[in-house]
Amino acid sequence: MSRRLFLPLVAVAAILFAVAPVFIAWAPYESTMGLVQKIFYFHVPSWIVMFLSAFVCGVASVVFLFKGRAQADRVAVAAAELVVVFGFIGLMTGPLWARKAWGVWWQWDARLTMALVMWMIFIAYLLLREYGGPGSEKLAAGVALFGMANVPFVYWSVNVWRTIHPTTTVVPTLVPGMRSAFWWCAVAFLLLYTAVLMARVRLETQRGELDRLYRELDD
Amino acid sequence: MSSAGPSAATLDAVAVDFDQLKFSEVSRYFGRRRALARVTFACCAGEVVALLGPNGAGKSTVLGLAATILQPSDGTIRYGGYVAAEAGAPLRSRIGMLAHELQLYPELTARENLEFFAALSGLDETRARAAAALNRAGLGDRADDLVGGFSRGMRQRVALERALLHDPRLLLLDEPFTGLDERSSAALAERLSGLRARDRIILLTTHDFEAAEAIVDRAVVLRGGRIAAMATSGDSLRERYLASLRDEVEGAR
Amino acid sequence: MRRFVRVAWLIMRKDLTVEARSRELLFTTLFFAMSIVLVFAFGFVRDGRPVENAAAGILWIAIAFAGTLALGRTFERERYHDVLHALLLAPVDRPAIYVGKLLGILALLATVEAIVVPLIALMFQAPLFRHPVLAVALLALGTTGFAAVGTLFAAMLVRARSRDVLLPVLLYPITIPVIIAGVRGTAALLQPDADLAMARMWIGMLGFFDVVFLTLSLWTFEPVMTE
Numbered sequence: 001m002s003r004r005l006f007l008p009l010v011a012v013a014a015i016l017f018a019v020a021p022v023f024i025a026w027a028p029y030e031s032t033m034g035l036v037q038k039i040f041y042f043h044v045p046s047w048i049v050m051f052l053s054a055f056v057c058g059v060a061s062v063v064f065l066f067k068g069r070a071q072a073d074r075v076a077v078a079a080a081e082l083v084v085v086f087g088f089i090g091l092m093t094g095p096l097w098a099r100k101a102w103g104v105w106w107q108w109d110a111r112l113t114m115a116l117v118m119w120m121i122f123i124a125y126l127l128l129r130e131y132g133g134p135g136s137e138k139l140a141a142g143v144a145l146f147g148m149a150n151v152p153f154v155y156w157s158v159n160v161w162r163t164i165h166p167t168t169t170v171v172p173t174l175v176p177g178m179r180s181a182f183w184w185c186a187v188a189f190l191l192l193y194t195a196v197l198m199a200r201v202r203l204e205t206q207r208g209e210l211d212r213l214y215r216e217l218d219d
Numbered sequence: 220m221s222s223a224g225p226s227a228a229t230l231d232a233v234a235v236d237f238d239q240l241k242f243s244e245v246s247r248y249f250g251r252r253r254a255l256a257r258v259t260f261a262c263c264a265g266e267v268v269a270l271l272g273p274n275g276a277g278k279s280t281v282l283g284l285a286a287t288i289l290q291p292s293d294g295t296i297r298y299g300g301y302v303a304a305e306a307g308a309p310l311r312s313r314i315g316m317l318a319h320e321l322q323l324y325p326e327l328t329a330r331e332n333l334e335f336f337a338a339l340s341g342l343d344e345t346r347a348r349a350a351a352a353l354n355r356a357g358l359g360d361r362a363d364d365l366v367g368g369f370s371r372g373m374r375q376r377v378a379l380e381r382a383l384l385h386d387p388r389l390l391l392l393d394e395p396f397t398g399l400d401e402r403s404s405a406a407l408a409e410r411l412s413g414l415r416a417r418d419r420i421i422l423l424t425t426h427d428f429e430a431a432e433a434i435v436d437r438a439v440v441l442r443g444g445r446i447a448a449m450a451t452s453g454d455s456l457r458e459r460y461l462a463s464l465r466d467e468v469e470g471a472r
Numbered sequence: 473m474r475r476f477v478r479v480a481w482l483i484m485r486k487d488l489t490v491e492a493r494s495r496e497l498l499f500t501t502l503f504f505a506m507s508i509v510l511v512f513a514f515g516f517v518r519d520g521r522p523v524e525n526a527a528a529g530i531l532w533i534a535i536a537f538a539g540t541l542a543l544g545r546t547f548e549r550e551r552y553h554d555v556l557h558a559l560l561l562a563p564v565d566r567p568a569i570y571v572g573k574l575l576g577i578l579a580l581l582a583t584v585e586a587i588v589v590p591l592i593a594l595m596f597q598a599p600l601f602r603h604p605v606l607a608v609a610l611l612a613l614g615t616t617g618f619a620a621v622g623t624l625f626a627a628m629l630v631r632a633r634s635r636d637v638l639l640p641v642l643l644y645p646i647t648i649p650v651i652i653a654g655v656r657g658t659a660a661l662l663q664p665d666a667d668l669a670m671a672r673m674w675i676g677m678l679g680f681f682d683v684v685f686l687t688l689s690l691w692t693f694e695p696v697m698t699e
Contacts, residue, residue: 065695121645128642133633134249135699142628142696146621146646149688153649153681157656214251218443288557289699312563320554326490338482339562341475385563 009195016188027181043093045189050086053079058148061141073137078200080125087119113158121147235309237299238264245294254280255444264418271460272441278424282391286316315387321378325367329377340385352380371398392423396430408434428457479564483572505538505588527598528658540640543626551630570693574623606671613678614654618647624689628696653678
């Protein structure tokens with residue numbers, strides 16, 4: 001993750017976000033829901049990024065747990081924080097959409113509940129790191145690993161219930177006009193995610209450097 | 220005093236053994252706080268080494284590292300040619316520890332504690348060994364009393380026997396003379412002397428210089444997580460220790 | 473392998489011996505489970521009749537809460553006088569320690585459930601034992617899944633600060649599939665026209681969950697316990 005990539009990433013992401021409203025406005029209206037459906041262009045990419053980040057955190061945690069590389073731990077904590085942030089965006093945009101489109105703020109359906117559970121697992125991860133005292137990084141890595149392993153189970157068990165959520169096949173069935181707007185926003189979110197992740201990991205790396213310098217001060 | 224009973228039959232036929240414990244540039248830290256900084260020393264078979272230092276100097280950390288309970292943040296700890304992470308359980312079967320907390324189950328009797336740990340170490344005839352150990356500790360008549368009801372001195376005697384049940388090569392003792400009366404101190408010193416005669420490596424921490432004096436071959440002084448030089452002036456261990464602390468402070472200026 | 477089993481058995485036996493002497497965990501966990509049932513009953517029983525499916529939900533909530541309490545306490549015993557470090561120092565396969573503690577907690581929870589489950593069936597007029605084999609399978613696999621994750625988390629929190637509050641915080645989100653499967657499976661069995669296929673499906677999922685998380689726990693126990 002080169003530092004030189006950071007500014008270009010931020011710049012491109014900013015441009016994409018600046019232009020996004022244009023694409024979104026151009027995109028055709030969805031037949032049943034009208035204007036409110038356009039939240040979808042930010043809502044779904046948020047969730048995509050959240051799950052991607054959860055995966056990154058899980059993998060980094062495994063590396064940290066079994067190989068002990070400090071950098072892996074830094075990526076893990078950065079990714080976990082971003083899970084919470086992007087999950088929060090998804091959880092905010094979802095009910096706004098649902099209230100207008102279906103009349104309810106919340107539905108206990110498969111995908112929503114699973115997303116909520118994953119979000120909470122990573123909040124628990126952060127709580128452990130914050131309040132667990134020294135050495136809790138390794139313990140948190142174990143929690144992240146268990147959280148990752150849980151994804152299929154949570155999805156499957158919650159899925160057996162009735163769902164009023166739009167089915168997963170919504171993307172391929174998008175009208176071409178909608179598809180381009182969607183992918184535009186998805187890419188924008190991905191770039192934003194990568195940029196913020198890099199920044200956060202860099203912050204942790206510098207903290208580690210600072211700690212090392214403090215330690216060597218005694219010499 | 221020789222150890223009575225048959226020699227420890229650990230599970231691995233190819234037993235791990237070593238004749239030296241060596242710390243090389245070992246550091247242990249959490250974030251900014253460094254508990255140990257580049258500690259280097261060695262203990263050989265047939266030696267009793269004392270680890271001295273003020274409270275918070277890192278003595279217990281050194282013992283924890285030597286016991287493979289803690290892992291070093293930096294540097295290596297070698298047991299002869301072995302390293303803890305690679306050697307695993309067979310290495311641990313050669314290490315015995317008497318910790319400050321004594322690590323006994325208060326809800327079990329002295330006999331049950333010893334039998335449990337003997338069985339965990341893979342020893343056979345746990346009943347006989349436990350009984351013999353309790354007799355050595357002078358607690359034969361209290362064998363079936365719950366450890367929770369023992370005084371600290373009595374618990375320490377049981378814990379010491381537990382640490383020696385599997386005939387370890389390396390014996391680590393965290394402040395073993397604390398809370399012992401004269402007679403028990405002397406008995407402990409005699410016991411350690413016997414172990415030394417059998418080429419065991421003994422590393423202990425203590426604040427009781429007088430009791431340690433009788434038995435200690437060499438002393439290593441820790442201060443603020445680093446090794447301070449051991450002064451040679453002065454007669455008694457206490458005087459030499461205090462002198463080395465003074466020198467360290469003066470040297471730092 | 474034989475040694476692994478022996479070590480696990482030794483540790484389980486030690487736990488059961490300690491427990492048999494004081495019976496502290498048994499009584500407090502049992503009483504706590506009953507209190508939970510009572511507290512939730514006040515929320516879900518109206519006009520002398522329980523709300524539909526209340527029994528299934530309350531049963532599994534009671535298991536989860538009581539289980540968390542027992543887990544915390546059983547590892548508190550290992551923390552007292554630092555005995556856990558003596559176990560870690562012993563020349564044993566460390567995952568065997570995990571298995572031993574797990575078996576101990578399962579024995580305790582099985583005993584508690586043997587009393588609480590019939591009591592719930594009684595208090596809520598819920599025919600939990602119409603299909604005894606399925607009901608027991610559901611309880612056994614569900615409790616095992618919960619305890620498997622709980623034992624690992626409780627062990628790793630022994631050296632952490634705020635461990636009392638962190639155990640439930642960490643454990644409940646991760647064991648949500650177990651609770652869902654337990655509740656839905658029990659509810660399926662309690663229906664007037666019991667949905668056996670559904671119950672079997674949930675039992676299958678629980679079995680799979682148990683295998684995956686037991687394996688993960690055995691795999692991560694050593695790295696997570698070494699400081």
